[in-house]
Amino acid sequence: MLLFEILSRKKWEDGNSFAKQVWEKYQSKKLDEIIRDCGIEKGDEEKAKTLSIVALLCIEEMATDRPSMNEVVNILTDVLRPKEQQNPSSIKKEPQKPHL
Template identity: 35%
Template sequence: MPNSSLDRILFGEHKKPLSWKERFNIILGTARGLAYLHDKFHVCIIHRDIKSSNILLDHNFQAKIADFGLARLLPNDKSHVSTKFAGTLGYTAPEYASQGQLTKKADTYSFGVVVLEILSGRKSIDLNQPPHMQYLLEWVWSLYEENKVLELVESEEMEGYSEEEVVKVLNLALQCIQGSATNRPSMSEAVTILLSDAEIDFRKPLQPPFIDMGYQAVRPTP
């Protein structure tokens, strides 16, 4: 693809500043792609490995979901499938990593992580950061508890951003990384939220389980 992959643009060898419009369009395009796979295709496809390196960017920075090597079909009569863990640590929903229970909401969780990467310009796991910032989701939650969540936004590189729009996208990301899959929005709902001009009444997020429930067990060894 002309603009390589999202991870290379955000924090790789092709790193470049992205405007708010470009970032929002990448988020929206990824959400639309997942909503299509989950709800619009003739059979539900769960990608299982949504991450920045699997989002390719065309010449207009429109997002294209790539690498379906781990994808699974979800039969119409099933709410989930049970399978061995396959995916990338740092993007994986806790119920899937710990119990092998795979639903569409596992992709929703991974999408939420990618959104936070897009907003912050930080990797999900980066051991070169100070200890309190090495694991993006833990850092985000600590900022949320301190009412400082906007501090994670890479605002100095994000031309044309609207604080109101950024807050909406941040709140959506927090809903997507909820520990309980039932508390996460579907990807079709995520698209609706992103396109809505109305004020969204988000449910207050609960503390994600990666802090409470031994999520460190599935972290890579430094």
């Protein structure tokens, strides 16, 4: 969820709702809209798209479906390209309330 907070430049109490918004924009090929809404500057749009995709990859429920930290670093430093994202399993569920 940290990558989503970096992208949006704010802390999300319910990070799943923002993740769902990012997923929906990604799926409909309108990721530019959410990036623009986050106030990302023109020169950083491609980096923000990559960050968005990596953030979606990192919230997969099964650890085996998530990229390793090494892969994340390589993607974010332009060594690798992120793989095509499927609907993250954590978004398929309704957000759960935290246990108090």
